[in-house]
Amino acid sequence: MYVDGTVRESQRRLTIRNPYTGSVVGSAASDSPEDVATAIASVSSYDHTLTAERRSRILRSAADELARRREEFARRIAEEAGTCVKEAGLEVDRACGNLVVASEEAMRIHGEALRITARGKDKVAMTIYEPVGVVCAITPFNRPLNQVVVKVGPAIAANNGVVVKPSEKTPLTAIAFAELLVACGLPRNMMAVVTGDPREIGDPLVTSPAIDMVTFTGSVETGERIMAKVGLKKVTMELGGNDPLIVLADANLAQAAALAAAGAFATAGQSCRGVKRILVAAEVADRFVALLTDEAQKLKLGDIFDPATDIGTLIDEEAARRVERRCAAAVRDGAILVFGGQRAGAAMAPAVLDHVSPESEIVVRETFGPVAPVLRVRDVESAIAVSNSTAYGLQAGVVTRNFEDFVRIAKGLRVGAVNLMEGPQFDSPHIPFGGVKKSGIGREGIRYAVREMSVVKTVVVPW
Numbered sequence: 001m002y003v004d005g006t007v008r009e010s011q012r013r014l015t016i017r018n019p020y021t022g023s024v025v026g027s028a029a030s031d032s033p034e035d036v037a038t039a040i041a042s043v044s045s046y047d048h049t050l051t052a053e054r055r056s057r058i059l060r061s062a063a064d065e066l067a068r069r070r071e072e073f074a075r076r077i078a079e080e081a082g083t084c085v086k087e088a089g090l091e092v093d094r095a096c097g098n099l100v101v102a103s104e105e106a107m108r109i110h111g112e113a114l115r116i117t118a119r120g121k122d123k124v125a126m127t128i129y130e131p132v133g134v135v136c137a138i139t140p141f142n143r144p145l146n147q148v149v150v151k152v153g154p155a156i157a158a159n160n161g162v163v164v165k166p167s168e169k170t171p172l173t174a175i176a177f178a179e180l181l182v183a184c185g186l187p188r189n190m191m192a193v194v195t196g197d198p199r200e201i202g203d204p205l206v207t208s209p210a211i212d213m214v215t216f217t218g219s220v221e222t223g224e225r226i227m228a229k230v231g232l233k234k235v236t237m238e239l240g241g242n243d244p245l246i247v248l249a250d251a252n253l254a255q256a257a258a259l260a261a262a263g264a265f266a267t268a269g270q271s272c273r274g275v276k277r278i279l280v281a282a283e284v285a286d287r288f289v290a291l292l293t294d295e296a297q298k299l300k301l302g303d304i305f306d307p308a309t310d311i312g313t314l315i316d317e318e319a320a321r322r323v324e325r326r327c328a329a330a331v332r333d334g335a336i337l338v339f340g341g342q343r344a345g346a347a348m349a350p351a352v353l354d355h356v357s358p359e360s361e362i363v364v365r366e367t368f369g370p371v372a373p374v375l376r377v378r379d380v381e382s383a384i385a386v387s388n389s390t391a392y393g394l395q396a397g398v399v400t401r402n403f404e405d406f407v408r409i410a411k412g413l414r415v416g417a418v419n420l421m422e423g424p425q426f427d428s429p430h431i432p433f434g435g436v437k438k439s440g441i442g443r444e445g446i447r448y449a450v451r452e453m454s455v456v457k458t459v460v461v462p463w
Contacts, residue, residue, distance in 0.1 A: 251401070
């Protein structure tokens with residue numbers, strides 16, 4: 001693990017393999033509950049005295065250093081996650097952007113002054129945002145750098161200590177990023193990284209009385225288990241989605257197909273805000289499917305270290321088998337496999353499915369894989385009804401030229417964000433990100449995460 005600015009060796013190790021080659025790319029400690037307690041104690045000793053200006057400079061320096069080491073971090077991501085280096089480089093770029101915004105937000109944590117009268121006396125009440133304390137950040141495998149940055153960046157900006165638990169499948173990038181932060185001036189006891197089996201160290205992390213907040217990104221099932229255990233702590237839960245792209249009859253179909261392909265196939269479909277369902281007006285569905293198939297055919301699979309490769313592997317072979325099974329089940333339910341879907345180990349060719357039933361498992365549950373399921377809908381009302389029919393409510397995209405129809409959809413959907421002329425995959429560090437229903441609790445996005453990771457103190461003085 002990484003604690004007090006040092007990688008500590010352990011006799012128990014996690015072996016990290018590249019999903020594309022199967023070769024060993026590194027190892028990390030398999031921490032015990034006692035190791036977790038050591039890490040938490042170290043971070044709990046941080047005294048929160050780092051000034052906003054200093055925190056801002058550290059985060060900006062980290063962004064600059066990460067940009068300088070872009071190729072190194074991109075290759076590290078590819079090695080442990082199976083992401084192709086082209087996409088891994090884009091992940092590094094996103095992480096740099098988030099760090100820059102976190103640097104700016106560290107200087108903008110402002111409360112407000114309220115002029116009040118109480119029992120005949122004039123007073124001013126001032127609200128002050130203070131750090132919540134120690135944040136436990138639990139991150140998934142699909143973006144082993146940026147998922148860490150979007151939690152650690154705001155935690156540092158808000159002047160919190162932070163204990164990171166990355167996925168046991170992709171811990172190496174998180175450790176390298178922690179080392180980078182310390183090299184850029186972060187106090188050694190402000191951040192620790194623990195690695196290991198979540199079944200062994202998950203409970204000691206989230207139930208520790210020294211942890212003041214848990215921010216988690218991952219599955220609904222794990223999120224619900226955490227919620228049952230954390231007690232009276234602040235929480236942010238980003239639990240994935242089943243995000244629709246709605247394509248109405250008046251849409252620019254070429255644009256819609258490009259958005260659908262980008263959202264469904266990026267990161268081999270392993271994105272919580274990726275396109276998981278494509279709801280297309282029935283009268284234009286044939287033309288749309290043909291265009292989407294053309295987009296899928298352009299994508300290159302193969303060597304993830306080749307800069308020309310567009311799609312890497314899934315995180316492991318079992319994940320790819322799960323997607324393969326769901327594709328086969330959708331076909332049994334009446335869908336047509338128009339293109340792709342072949343699996344080789346952990347790699348899977350992008351699949352285009354048409355006439356998918358809204359009741360098929362592939363669209364009822366969150367499917368983490370390079371699949372573009374097309375569901376044909378009659379009108380705006382049926383698009384809204386199908387969109388709302390699952391347990392998730394993260395983001396949605398709409399392609400239409402009719403603004404009134406878009407407003408009807410935006411009002412009718414139970415989701416965290418609706419994007420016009422963009423897919424559900426649209427993101428920006430400046431806007432809130434999060435969902436409703438089983439997609440989670442609270443909001444990420446740098447400014448909003450800073451507020452989530454703070455507590456409000458009110459100070460009242462005579463006026």
